[in-house]
Amino acid sequence: MRFVPFLALMQSVVEFDNVGLRYGTGAETLTDLSFTLYPGSFYFMTGASGAGKTSLLKLLYLAHRPSRGAIRIFGHDAITLPRNRLPGFRRRIGVVFQDFRLVPHLSTFDNIALPLRIAGIAERELRGPVAEMLAWIGLSERADARPAMLSGGEQQRVAIARAVIGRPEILVADEPTGNVDPEMALRLLQLFSALNKLGTTVVVATHDIHLLRDVEGAQMMRLDNGRLSDPTGSLRYPPKPLVLRN
Amino acid sequence: MLLDFALPAHDRKLIPEGRLSGPMPWVIAIILFLTLLVAASGLTLAHAAQQGGQDLARQFTVQIIVTDPFERAAKRAEVTQYLRQVDGIRSVEPLSDASVRKLIEPVLGADILDADIPVPALIDVRFVHAQAQANLRTLRASLRRIAPDVRLDPHSAWMAPFYRLMHMLLVLAGTVFLLLMAATSAVVILAVRSTLNTHRGTLEIMHLMGGTDLQAARLFQRRVALDALWGGFVGFCAAAFVMATLSDQLAAAEPSLLAGVAFPVYGWIILALIPLAVTALAMLMARFTVISALKKML
Ligand SMILES: Nc1ncnc2c1ncn2[C@@H]1O[C@H](COP(=O)(O)OP(=O)(O)O)[C@@H](O)[C@H]1O
C-alpha cells in the first residue's frame, strides 16, 4: 500500500490569490487578498463595518466575480468556470445571509426544503431530513408557519437550517449573530461548530470579536479597509491556527 | 419548450400559484374579449363578402336600349334565344317592360316614366361559374352582332360601392385587431415584469442556492401561463356568449335581409387559437424576461 502524506489529503477548499474587487469605477473595496481555506476548518472573519466582509463572502459564495486575481474553489478556477457550471458549485456552498432572505410565501418546512428541491431530490426522500432538521432547530411545531409569523431568532434558525440541510462543503454566514441576544448567539455558534465537526468548512463574518472565544480551534482573518491585516501574516499560506480560549 | 409547463409538483411550490397574481388576468380577459369580438366581426364580414362575391360574380344583366317598343321586344327575344344556347349559362330570365318600369320607378319617379321615356330591355343572366374577362368580351361581341346597343353588366359592378365599404370595414377590423393584439402583448409583458418583481427575491435566493436559469424560467413561465390562460378563457367565454346571443337575434330578424351573415366554423377555430397564441406568447416572454434578468447575475 502506498503511503499518502497527510498534507496531500488536506487539499484546499478555497484559494484566493491576489484578489481585488472594485464596484463600478471607485477605489478597490477588496485589495490584494491571498489566503487558503482548508476543509474542516472554522474561520472567523472580523473587521469594522464597511471593511469588506460581505463583499469577500460574496466572492466566496459565487455571487460576484473579482476584478482581478485568481480564486480556486473545490480545486477549480472559479474565474474561468463557465456560467452553466456555477449552479453545481453553489449547491455545495451553504449561505446564511445577514438578513436571512427566507422566501416569504413558503412555510418553514418549504423554506428549509428549498435547497433539496432545487437539487432535484424527490419529495419522499426529503421529508425525513427536513423533519429531522426542524426538530434539531426546535421548530417542529412551526413547520407550517410563514417567516412573517416567526420571531427574529426563529427566522435565523430557519435560515441556518436551510443553509446546512444540503450538507454543504462550505458554510458561509454573514453576521449570523448580528441581531440576537448573547445566549442565542452562543447556541448558533454551537450549531456551526457541530456542523464543522462533521467536516464542513465554516466561515463566519462578524464584527463581534468576542465570539472567537466561543469556538475552540477557530482561526481568525481580519479585514481592514479591504485588506487582510494580520500583523504576523499567519493567515497566508498555510494558515496558522489561532486558538483563543476563555 | 412549452412542455416545461408540466412541472413536478414539488417544484410548483416554489412560486405560489393558488391565487391569481393581481389584476393582470382580468386585464388580459377584458382585452382578449375585445380582441375576439373584433376578430369575430372581421371573420363574419370576410365570410359574407366571400360568399356574396361568389354569387355576384356569376350574375349579369344584359341591357338593350332601343326606343321602339316592338323592336325592343323582338331584340329581347332574339338575344334571349341566343343566350339560352350558350354553354356555361345556367339561367336566362328576360324581364317584361312592366317589371322594368317597376324597377326604375322608385329611381326616376312615376311622372317621368309616364312621359313615355323609353325603358331598356333587361335580361337576367346567371352563369354556372364566374367568368373570365376574355369570355365576356367574346360574348359581348356576339351579342352586339344581334343588337348593336347591347350592354352586359356584371352585378358586381352595381355592388362595387358596397364592396368598397365592406373592404374598408375589413381593413378597419384588421387594424383594430392588430392594435388590440399589440395591447395584449404589452399587457402580457407588464404581467411578466410584475410577476418577476414580485418574486425577484425568490429568484435571487434560488439562483444563489444553485438553481439553474431553466428551473427559474420554467416556474415563471408556468405562473404567467396560468394567468394568461385564465384571462384567455374568461375572455373567450364572454366573447362566445355575446356572439351566441347576437346570432340568435340575427336568426330572429328578417331572414332575407341577413341571409349571408353567418359565423363560419373555421372562425371558431381561429377564435380559440387567439387565447392560446397569447398564452404561448406569455410563456415565451416570461422565459425571455427571466433568463435575461438572471443573465445579469453571475
Ligand atoms: N454593491 C455595491 N456597490 C457599490 N459599493 C458597495 C457595494 N457593496 C458594498 N459596497 C461598498 O463596499 C464597502 C464594503 O462593504 P461590505 O462588504 O458590505 O462591508 P462589511 O460587510 O464589512 O460591512 C463599503 O464601503 C460599501 O459601501
Ligand SMILES: [Mg+2]
Ligand atoms: Mg456586511
